[in-house]
Amino acid sequence: MTRRLVAAVLVAAGFGATSSAAIAGETPRQTQIERNGASVMPFSMDATMHHFAPTRAGGVQTVLVRNGDGRQVALVRGHLRKEAAAFARGDFDDPASIHGADMPGLKAMRAGSGRIAFRYYDVSNGGKITYSTRDQAWFPRFTPGSRRKSTTMARTRR
Secondary structure (H helix, E strand, O other), rough: HHHHHHHHHHOOOOOOHHHHOOOOOOOHHOOOOOOOOHOOOOOOOOOOOEEEEEEEEEEEEEEEEEOOOOOHHHHHHHHHHHHHHHHOOOOOHHHHHOOOOOOOOOOHHHHHHHHHHHEEEEEEOOEEEEEOOOOOOOOOOOOOOOOOEEEEEEOOOO
């Protein structure tokens, strides 16, 4: 169950929607998630790359604008700031609108968001949100060789 919570927290920012074009054999569900994500995220899905990486205390979600377009960078940063603040309040409505009210871990995240620190940072050509907690029930311990992997999602040109 804790592994599902890790995945759910990383998906919570709503960027899982961009993965479908990068995966061969797109399913109708992936297409719908991508469509829903485009209605929540104000920046271009085609211009951005989304990276999720587990850490010892939680995870890091980074969104970068590939060509460094200043307008897109500002949109990414504004969105991630808004999402980090919403998550800190226990508001996961955006991820729910993308992935559905039955998103794995959504109920638990809403109930336990006070035990997770959500912090936003500007990075070159984008922004990032860090998720951290001392409550190991939320994130399984990091061990070398564990199955916790980082994920990068980028849309290919259609």
